[in-house]
Amino acid sequence: MQCIDSVLLDLPEGVVTKDQDIISSYVTDFRRQYVGATAALLRPRNTAEVQAIIRACAKHKVGLVPQGGNTSYCTAATPSADGQELLVSLERMNRLRELDAENLSVTAEAGMILSDLQRAAADVGLMLPLALGSQQSCRIGGNLSTNAGGINVVRYGMTRDLVLGLEAVLPDGSLFSELNPLRKNNSGYDVKQLFIGAEGTLGVVTGVSLKLVRRPRQTITAFLAVRDIVSLATILDAAQTQSGEAITSFEYISGVSLNLLLGAKGHLRHPLEQESEHYVILEAATASPVLNLEECMSALLAELYESALISDGTIAASEQQRADLWHLRENIPEAEVHHGGSVKHDIAVRTSRLAAFIESACQLVRKYRSDAILSVYGHVGDGNVHFNIVPPDGTDKAIFKRSVEQDISPEIYRLAFEMGGTFxxxxxxGRVKLDLLQRYGAKGKVDLMKRIKTAIDPHGLLNPGKVVP
Ligand SMILES: Cc1cc2nc3c(=O)[nH]c(=O)nc-3n(C[C@H](O)[C@H](O)[C@H](O)COP(=O)(O)OP(=O)(O)OC[C@H]3O[C@@H](n4cnc5c(N)ncnc54)[C@H](O)[C@@H]3O)c2cc1C
Structure with missing residues (x-):
């Protein structure tokens, strides 16, 4: 504690908050599964203040945890419960530094909220393709640090694929600054890549330059009842071919997940006349003024009906209807919370193996708990499924979840591994998947990660206890 007091004495005025009423929401993770503690919350206003904070922490060997919007699902942004780490929120560093419409790029401070950045791009007729359910509260530095995915990965890739430049303060307080939005730059190691997906363990990201794209003139969003999960790959392939690779999102929703949502939120309506076990939200977009996307999609749907791959479907006729369809997809996690929460498995396998994975995983769960509610949905266009297990009514939720974590989750992860996938x-x-990384990480990866961590952060000051086992 003495060390922490010494750090606080060295910091610029107006940066430190010790009020525990304010601090409490910052040290509780989004899913309320972990409550950390800290003597002080630090909220720098600029990069120089971040440097001052890190220099002081380095001098007194005090660990610190960077935080963006605190929406991590892996308790990655919460300090440990022993109160020995300081918490650095980037929320005050939320300014747009440059929007270069001519070169289709934007440069912003790391604390800018993702939806604010999306709006800034839209205001000049452009689009930031990164979009995820937490976009109203997650911050771009957090998105970079988690290499966030989201609903547009099919077309635009993960956050990493959108990053052109980056600025970060290193664990000794020095600055790495390559905030140059160049499309090509092979001048030595591409070191900015190290910070993307590092979850704050190698440096505090203070600024980012990102690619923008032209804002679509036409967007078609369809909600389809799909025959079975085996058909998903065929439907995606047909959609990409028919639209000339214009598919931006291909999201699966199981009938169970949709019913869970409609049960939890009585005001929401089922978008189709008949229920199905499987649905897809498919979105295509183009900036082209000449391509007729509507025609392409109508031809696609006709072909899918004819081959009985889909049994029903609707196309959003207005921006409101489009928003309503996406609202269904985005609110499934909340419906799970309403139902007592879920044990989440964020699995990816090759898209060609996804149906087999889902089927085997469902059988596996049924073997242990035939009454478990399987809320299965996700970004299946990228081979990514959220395989979530929700407690049935009438059970003790905490006991149920503990038994799933103990008996079923390891089997699901083993299945994903055996199918060449990832946990x-x-x-x-974050903090919660260290064991899985040890067990299923690629050969030599953990060792290499430890060497990189030691080289950049020899005293282990940045986000201690996370990512690197
Ligand atoms: C409803 C909901 C939907 C979601 N959907 C998706 C989805 O579709 N795809 C997806 O990938 N994720 C999703 N997430 C998870 C989460 O929103 C993302 O991981 C997001 O990118 C985290 O951003 P954040 O600003 O909240 O980061 P935080 O939670 O604050 O931090 C995440 C990690 O990054 C580090 N960090 C944060 N800022 C910095 C910085 N400036 N410098 C260095 N390290 C930093 C933290 O220390 C921590 O390790 C979802 C979460 C919710 C709640």
Missing amino acids: SAEYGI
């Missing part, structure tokens, strides 16, 4: 498609490692 963490987009949520990262």
Whole structure:
């Protein structure tokens, strides 16, 4: 504690908050599964203040945890419960530094909220393709640090694919600054890549330059009842071919997940006349003024009906209807919370193996708990499925979840591994998946990660206890 007091004495005025009423929401993770503690919350206003904070922490060997919007699903942004780490929120560093419409790029401070950045791009007729359910509260530095995925990965890739430049303060307080939005830059190691997906363990990201794209003139969003999960790959392939690779999103929703949502939120309506076990939200977009996307999609749907791959479907006729369809997809996690929460598995396998994975995983769960509610949905266009297990009514939720974590989750992860997949498609490692990284990480990876961590952060000051086992 003495060390922490010494750090606080060295910091610029107006940066430190010790009020525990304010601090409490920052030290509780989004899913309320972990409550950390800290003597002080630090909220720098600029990069120089971040440097001052890190220099002081380095001098007194005090660990610190960077935080963006605190929406991590892996308790990656919460300090440990022993109160020995300081928490650095980037929320005050939320300014747009440059929007270069001519070169289709934007440069912003790391604390800018994702939806604010999306709006800024839209205001000049452009689009930031990164979009995820937490976009109203997650911050771009957090998105970079988790290499976030989201609903547009099919077309635009993960956050990493959108990053042109980056600025970060290193664990000794020095600055790495390559905030140059160049499309090509092979001048030595591409070191900015190290910070993307590092979950704050190698440096505090203070600024980012990102690619923008032209804002679509036409967007078609369809909600389809799909025959079975085996058909998903065929439907995606047909959609990409028919639209000339214009598919931006291909999201699966199981009938169970949709019913869970409609049960939890009585005001929401089923978008189709008949229920199905499987649905897809498919979105295509183009900036082209000449391509007739509507025609392409109508031809696609006709072909899918004819081959009985889909049994029903609707196309959003207005921006409101489009928003309503996406509202269904985005609110499934909340419906799970309403039902007592879920044990989440963020799995990715090759898209061609996804149906087999889902089927085997469902059978596996049924073997242990035939009454478990399987809320299965996700970004299946990228081979990523959220395979979530929700407690049935009338059970003790905490006991149920503990038994799933103990008996079923390891089997699901083993299945994913045996099918050449991963235990963490987009949520990262944080504090909760260290064991899985040890067990299923690629050969030599953990060792190499430890060497990189030691080289950059020899005293282990940045986000201690996360990502690197
Ligand atoms: C409803 C909901 C939907 C979601 N959907 C998706 C989805 O579709 N795809 C997906 O990938 N994720 C999703 N997530 C998870 C989460 O929103 C993302 O991981 C997001 O990118 C985290 O951003 P954040 O600003 O909240 O980061 P935080 O939670 O604050 O931090 C995440 C990690 O990054 C580090 N960090 C944060 N800022 C910095 C910085 N400036 N410098 C260095 N390190 C930093 C933290 O230390 C921590 O390790 C979802 C979460 C919710 C709640």
